[in-house]
Amino acid sequence: MSEPKRTSHVGSQQCHSLPSPSSHHFSPTPSPKPSSITSSLQARNSSNNHLIQTLSKQGLTKHALHLLSTEPRPTQRTYELLILSCSRNNSLSDAAAVHRSLVDDGLGQDSFLATKLIDMYAQLGSIDNARYVFDEMRDRTIFVWNAFIRALALAGCGDEALGVCCRMSESGVWFDRFTYTYALKACVVSGERKGKEIHGNLLRRGFEWNVHVVTTLIDVYAKFGLVSYAGKLFDEMPERNVVSWSAMIGCLAKNGRPFEALELFWEMMVGNPDEVPNSVTMVSVLQACAALSALGQGKLIHCFVLRRGLDSIVSVNNSLVTMYSKCGNLEVARRVFDRMDKRDVVSWNSMISGFGVNGFAEEAILVFKEMINDGKVSPNAITFISLLGACSHSGLVDEGKRLFYSMVPEYHIYPTSEHYAGLVDILGRAGRLEEAIKVIEDMRIEPGSTVWGSLLGACRIHCNIELAERASVRLFELEPTNAGNYVLLAEIYAEAKMWVEVNRVKKLLEARGLQKVSGCSWIEVKGKIYSFVSVDELNPQIEQLHALLVKFSVEMKEKGYVPDTKAILYELDEVEKEEIVLGHSEKLAVAFGLINSSAGETIRITKNLRLCRDCHSVTKFISQFTNRDILVRDVNRFHHFRNGVCSCGDYW
Numbered sequence: 001m002s003e004p005k006r007t008s009h010v011g012s013q014q015c016h017s018l019p020s021p022s023s024h025h026f027s028p029t030p031s032p033k034p035s036s037i038t039s040s041l042q043a044r045n046s047s048n049n050h051l052i053q054t055l056s057k058q059g060l061t062k063h064a065l066h067l068l069s070t071e072p073r074p075t076q077r078t079y080e081l082l083i084l085s086c087s088r089n090n091s092l093s094d095a096a097a098v099h100r101s102l103v104d105d106g107l108g109q110d111s112f113l114a115t116k117l118i119d120m121y122a123q124l125g126s127i128d129n130a131r132y133v134f135d136e137m138r139d140r141t142i143f144v145w146n147a148f149i150r151a152l153a154l155a156g157c158g159d160e161a162l163g164v165c166c167r168m169s170e171s172g173v174w175f176d177r178f179t180y181t182y183a184l185k186a187c188v189v190s191g192e193r194k195g196k197e198i199h200g201n202l203l204r205r206g207f208e209w210n211v212h213v214v215t216t217l218i219d220v221y222a223k224f225g226l227v228s229y230a231g232k233l234f235d236e237m238p239e240r241n242v243v244s245w246s247a248m249i250g251c252l253a254k255n256g257r258p259f260e261a262l263e264l265f266w267e268m269m270v271g272n273p274d275e276v277p278n279s280v281t282m283v284s285v286l287q288a289c290a291a292l293s294a295l296g297q298g299k300l301i302h303c304f305v306l307r308r309g310l311d312s313i314v315s316v317n318n319s320l321v322t323m324y325s326k327c328g329n330l331e332v333a334r335r336v337f338d339r340m341d342k343r344d345v346v347s348w349n350s351m352i353s354g355f356g357v358n359g360f361a362e363e364a365i366l367v368f369k370e371m372i373n374d375g376k377v378s379p380n381a382i383t384f385i386s387l388l389g390a391c392s393h394s395g396l397v398d399e400g401k402r403l404f405y406s407m408v409p410e411y412h413i414y415p416t417s418e419h420y421a422g423l424v425d426i427l428g429r430a431g432r433l434e435e436a437i438k439v440i441e442d443m444r445i446e447p448g449s450t451v452w453g454s455l456l457g458a459c460r461i462h463c464n465i466e467l468a469e470r471a472s473v474r475l476f477e478l479e480p481t482n483a484g485n486y487v488l489l490a491e492i493y494a495e496a497k498m499w500v501e502v503n504r505v506k507k508l509l510e511a512r513g514l515q516k517v518s519g520c521s522w523i524e525v526k527g528k529i530y531s532f533v534s535v536d537e538l539n540p541q542i543e544q545l546h547a548l549l550v551k552f553s554v555e556m557k558e559k560g561y562v563p564d565t566k567a568i569l570y571e572l573d574e575v576e577k578e579e580i581v582l583g584h585s586e587k588l589a590v591a592f593g594l595i596n597s598s599a600g601e602t603i604r605i606t607k608n609l610r611l612c613r614d615c616h617s618v619t620k621f622i623s624q625f626t627n628r629d630i631l632v633r634d635v636n637r638f639h640h641f642r643n644g645v646c647s648c649g650d651y652w
Contacts, residue, residue, distance in 0.1 A: 062094065080112075084116070099133075115143045122155065145164070148164060159189075165183050175201075175202075180201075195224065211241055218230045219247045230248060279313045283316060283319045292522045297529070302320060314340070314343070317337075326354070330358055348383065349383050352367050357636075359394060381413055394651075395429065420445075428462075429458055433459070436458060452471045463492060518533055519607065523606075525593060541592065548591045548594065549591050590605065590619060601628075602630070623645075630642075
C-alpha cells in the first residue's frame, strides 16, 4: 500500500466572530461563552460519530466515509466499526480510504486499530497492505505481532510467519497461546519439521497443558498424517473441549481410520455428556460413516443433526449427501440435496460425484446441467474430475471427451494432471490405448503419477505389456515407494504367465522394503461394524464362513463357473490358488452378512482395494442364489449386485 495521503476535512473548523472588547457595537443576542462553544462542538461530534457508527454497522460504508470527511474528531470506536464494515463488504478501496483518514487523524500508531487494520487486510486478501501496517508500527504490542503472524499463516506465507515469530522473540515479547496457535497453523505450509520445532518450544514454555494450543497441535499433526503423535497428545490432555474431540475425530477420519473415528465419537457422546458435538464434529463423523458405507450409523448421525438444528449448515448437508451417496442410497442423498436452502460448489460436486461413483453417469451429467442453468454457482476443477470419473465408469467416451475439451473455452478451467488422468482412464478402459498415449504425449503440462497410473490400470484390463512397462518406468520414478504400482505390473505379468518378470518385480519390491497392501473389507450388521482381511483365520465364525463359501463354489462350478486366479503372483497349483481367492476379504464379508443379517436385508460392503474379477463373478452368483441385494464399494466405484447382474455392466 502506498503511503496514506492526507484527507482535508472541508468545513471541519468553524469561526465564531466575537465582538471586540473596544467595540461599541453589541449583538442583539448575547455571544456564547467559550464553555458553551465547547459543549456545542462536543455534542455535534458525538452526534456525527454516532451516525457514522450506525451507518458502518448497517454496511453503508460509502455513506459513512462521506460523513467522515466532515467529522473533525472521529473516535477509535468509529474507526473500528468502519474497518469492520470494509471487511464485511469485501471492499479494498473503502479500506484504503479508511486507512488514509485514520493516519491523517493521528491514529496511525494506535495499536488497537493497527490490529484491526491487519485483520481487515488479511480478510481482504491483501497481505502487502497488512505488512505495510505492521512495518509502520513503532511500538508493537503482542496483539499487533499476533495479528500479523495470523495474517501470514492464513495467506499461506508459513516461512515468513515463522520468521516474524523469531523477530517477536528477539524483541523481548513473550509468546502467548494465540502466538503458538498461529505459528502452528503456519507450520502446515512450512512442513512437519517446523511443527515439531514449535512443539518443542511450547513444551519448554509450559503450554502443553493449554487446551487451545494442544488442540491446534493435534490438527497440525493430523494434516501431516502423524496420527500416533496426535493420539498421544489427545490421550495426555488433562482437559478436553468439543474442539479437541472434533480435532481428534477429524484426524482419524481424514487419515484412513474411520472405524476408530466412529469409536471415539461414541466415546465422546457416552462418556462426556457435557461436550455437545458441533457442525465440525458432524462433518468428520459423517466422513467416517461414508468411508465405511455405514448406513445405519449414518442415519443415527443424521437424526442427531436434525435434533440439534445443524441441518441448516451447508457443510453438514454436503457431508450428508456424500455419506448417503457412498452408502449407495442415492434417493435419500438427492432428497437432502433438493431440500438445501443454500448450495455451494461442494454441494453440486457431492451430488455429481455421488451419481458418478454409483455408475449413473447420465444422471451426473444432468445434475451438472442443472448447476449451469441455476447460474448461482460456477463449476470448478473438482466438478470436472467428478464428471470425467462418471463417464469413465460408464463407458461414455464421446461425452467424456466433449466435457474435457469444453473446460477451457466454456468455463476457463485449465486441465490439471487429474483431468488428464480422467481422460486417459476413459480412453484406456474403452480399449483405445493408442489414443490415450497420444493424449499423454500432447499434454500441456508434465504428466504426473495419476496420468501414468490411469494408463497402467488400463493396461491391466487389456493386458498390454508394452505400454504397461512404459507406464511403470515413469511411475517407479515418480512414486518409488508406492507398492501398488509394482503389484499392478506384477499382476499384468502373471496374467501373461511371464513368471520370470513376476519374480523380478517381487524382488524389486523386497529390495525397496515395500509390501503389498492387504485386502480389507468392512460390513455393518445390526449397527455394528466388522472388518475382514484376506484369509482371516482369527474371526470366530471363520469355519462357518468358509463352509458357506465352499458350498457356493460347488454350486457355481456345476453351472460352469471357473475360478479366476490369474492375479495370483505365485506359481502354485490350481487348488491352492482357488483356496486363496476363496478367502478374499470381500467374500468373507458377504458370507458374514448372509449369516448374521435378516432375510431380504441389503448387504453393504466397503473394500480398500479394487474388486477382483473372481469376487465380482462370485458376488453376482450369490445375489441371484440368495435373492439378496449386495452393494460393494471398492476403491474405484460402487457395484450394485441384484439377481445375478452388476450395475457396472462388468465394466469397471
